[in-house]
Structure formats: structure tokens, C-alpha cells
Amino acid sequence: AQTVTQSQPEMSVQEAETVTLSCTYDTSESDYYLFWYKQPPSRQMILVIRQEAYKQQNATENRFSVNFQKAAKSFSLKISDSQLGDAAMYFCAYRSGGRGGSEKLVFGKGTKLTVNP
């Protein structure tokens, strides 16, 4: 079974600075997707960024980018120019790829990000 590990229960960053959240995963599959979700106090799960395992290029969405190391099974999230609104729980998630694969997401335990003014 696939597992997702987030080794940082909490992180903090100064406003306008850069922070990196870590995520490692374990799988024997070669085709899969990786995600970072943001969960603010409202509880709404918001997709931040997605990476297809077959793509070598790291995904980027505005101030959010990932460092995807497939061989190391590592998928870290970098937030640049941190803003107060970035404060939230961040969850790394895995999903099998390919038809016939399970559609379910496997989540890590999350990292609570605090942004200091």
C-alpha cells in the first residue's frame, strides 16, 4: 500500500520570505499523481498544485512550486513571497495513475504553516 509522510508537523515563515514543506512517499507504481492541498481554518480543501509522475518538469503555480525527485520519492512544496493568507494546514497526497488504478487519494498527516507579519 502507498504511504505519504510529512515529517514537519509545524513550520513558520516570515511574510515575504520563502518556505519549503517536505513530503516523501512510498510506492511500487511508476504511474501516479502527487498533490499539495491547502486547508485553511474554514476546513475547505483547496488544491494548490499537482504533479504527474511521468513529467520530469516540476509543476509551478504562481508563487507555489514543487521539487519532484522521483528516484528519491520526494515531493516538496516551495512557497515564495509568503503571504498572511498562506497560513493553513498543507497536505501532501498521492493517487495511483492509469486506468484501473484506484481513484482514491492517500494523504500525509499535514504540516501547519504559520506566517509571521
Add this chain to the structure above:
Amino acid sequence: NAGVMQNPRHLVRRRGQEARLRCSPMKGHSHVYWYRQLPEEGLKFMVYLQKENIIDESGMPKERFSAEFPKEGPSILRIQQVVRGDSAAYFCASSPAVATNEKLFFGSGTQLSVL
């Protein structure tokens, strides 16, 4: 286009009562997933349904829990004879199709508190 709607937002039950959680997927979505989030934990998959069919219930507890997604109306997650350990946030997500590049849309969850 309204998002995924879950109700109620908060549900309080006494031990032994039944809890019914509702999820209306986004318009045009025929695939629904239920997840449970315990305090200080990530979301854990429970069940995956399509209209009138349970596709994957590998995350559902063997007893007291059931889910349905009828041809008409919302998906329902039902918990019978609730216990304190059932207290959690329950999230529903929907997608339009099976294709794995489809984005999942999450609801805001139902917080179940068992007294």
C-alpha cells in the same frame, strides 16, 4: 455553478444515535468520494461511489457505516449507533469522470461530534 455541497456543517449526536451526512456533488459530476479526518490527522479515504454503485469501499469500517449515491438526490453517508470515536470531520469530493487527470472538488465537510 455551485461547488460540492455538504450538510449539515455541524452535527451533534449522542452515543447510540444515527448520523446521516449528505453530499451533493457539483453539477455534472457522477463520482463521489467520502473521506474522514480525525483530529491532527490527514484525510483518510472511506468509499468511492458512482450513481447507484459502490466502486471501492476498502476504507469503510466493517460495521455501522454505509454509503449510497442514488440515481436522484445526494450521496448519503450513514453511521449507525455512533460512538465517541466517530467524532471527526467527514469530507465529500466529486469528479466528473474516472479519468485520472480529472480534478477532485471537495466540500467544506461535516463536523460530527458525538457526546
